Amino acid sequence: MAGFDMRTVLALLKKELIGLLRDKVLMGVVVYAFSLAIYAQATGLSHDLRNATLAVVDRDVSQLSTAIVAGLLPPRFQSPVAIAPQDVDSAMDRGQFTFVMDIPEHFQADVLEGRSPRLQLLIDATALMQAGIGSGYIQQVVAQEVAAYGRRAGITSAQPVSVVTRLAFNQGLNSEWFTGTMGLINNVTMLAILLAGAALVREREHGTLEHLLVMPVRPLEIMVSKLIANGLVILLMTLLAIMLVLVKILGMEISGSLVLYAAGVVLYLFFATSLGLFLGTISRSMPQMALLFILTALPMNILSGGFTPIESQPQWLQNAMQLSPSTHFVGFSQAILYRGAGFDVVWPQFAATFAIGLVFFLFSLTRFRRFIAAQQ
Known part of the structure; x- marks a missing residue:
């Protein structure tokens, strides 16, 4: 390709990897983000109802x-407290119990x-997640026990329809799998942007950009060398996190192809590292880079569909987030890892991620060229 020497790129790639590996603090952050941080988020942030306080x-x-x-x-x-x-x-005012069940006299009769x-059923709704889940579970237990007692007492049920619920993809309702995967996805976005941006800011701060x-x-x-070097590190850490943290430690069952998922991660990293390098061109220091990161990466993660379903957002925001590769990244990650989707299912999301990434790569390249010209 005219104006592009692959041997030069490989030499620069080697330099980038050596510089990154020698930065012990940055590498420590990367290792932590793809190991302990994912495990802590998966086990510490639970969507299940566990150990809720109950009085009767x-x-x-x-x-x-x-x-x-x-x-x-x-x-x-x-254990319920009488x-x-x-x-x-007074107990509710002190926050001593989340749930208080009051069973009236002559209830059985x-x-x-x-x-x-x-x-x-009195509920302390300041514990919002437990309040919603626990209320439904308590009602279910009451209905089951009343029905069972009625059958033993010879009372025929007048309910014409029985509802049978069947769970798919996560039959055990294990929230650690979901939370751990979302933690991994969010860390891919954050670290890809930070590493790529920091690579350029570090060159400026160390005075090696002039060289x-x-x-x-x-x-x-x-x-290209900076994008490949930082993207390669993130890709390897992502695969290690899946195999060691999600599968080995948390016991998650990967339904789809890891090779297909790795290909999707590469496409997403094409966008995320380009974004990081763009932020690096307009940042004069790492504190500035951190502030720009907060304004871009955090909204991308929050609105991508990993925390709340896209369908629950306003329609205009749903349409806007279709232009963000983070939305497509979350979509095909869940499809491949949870539901075992193949390429025939996720190719529209792959295509959208690549197309948006290519546009942003060209935009970042234009900005990077101007940045380089301004330094000369």
Whole structure:
């Protein structure tokens, strides 16, 4: 290719890798981000109902009320605590319990006579995630115990339809798999942008950029070498994180092809490292780079569909996020790793990621050339 020497790129690539590996602090951040950080996020940020505090005011003290309380046991709840009615308000005010169930008098007798008694459930909704999940689970336990007691008592159910739920892709509802994968995806975005941008800022701060400018190298060769070097490190750490942290430690089952996923990561890194290098051209120091990173990478991660479904966003924001490769990255990551999707399913997302990445690469190259010209 005219104006592009692959031997020069390989020489610059070697220089970039050596410089990156010698930066012990930066490499320490990379290793931490793809190991302990993913494990801590997967195990520390749980979407499950675990060890929720529960108190019970049992005014009925019947066989049915005892069975309901017995169904609310660890690991979803701590052992239910019996509490007097007059102590409920003060306990809730102190935040002592997330849930307080008040079972009325004559509850069992009303069930037997078909009077549909009401059971009160008080919830401290400041614990929002536990409140939503726990409320549904408690209602499910109550309904199951009431139905089971009714069958034993010879009461025929009037419910004409029974709902059978079947779970797909994550039958155990293991939130660690989801949270760990989202942590990996977010770290790929953050580290790819930071490493590529820091590579250029580091050249400026160390005074080695001037050395490059007096050598017979072209801006395209410099840019490509930096993108490949930093992208290669991120790709290798991503695959290691999948095999060691997600699969080996967390026990996640990878449904799809890792080779196909690696190809998708390469396409996404084409965009993310180009973005990082662009930010590096307009940053005069690492603090400036960090501020620009906050304004770009964090919204990309938050709105990409990894934290909340794209469908829950306003329509204009859904349309706007289709222009962000991070949205497509999350989409094909979940499709391949969770649902075992093949290339015939994810190729539109691959194509969108590559197309947007190519546009941004050309834009970053233009900016990089101007940056190099301004340094000469």
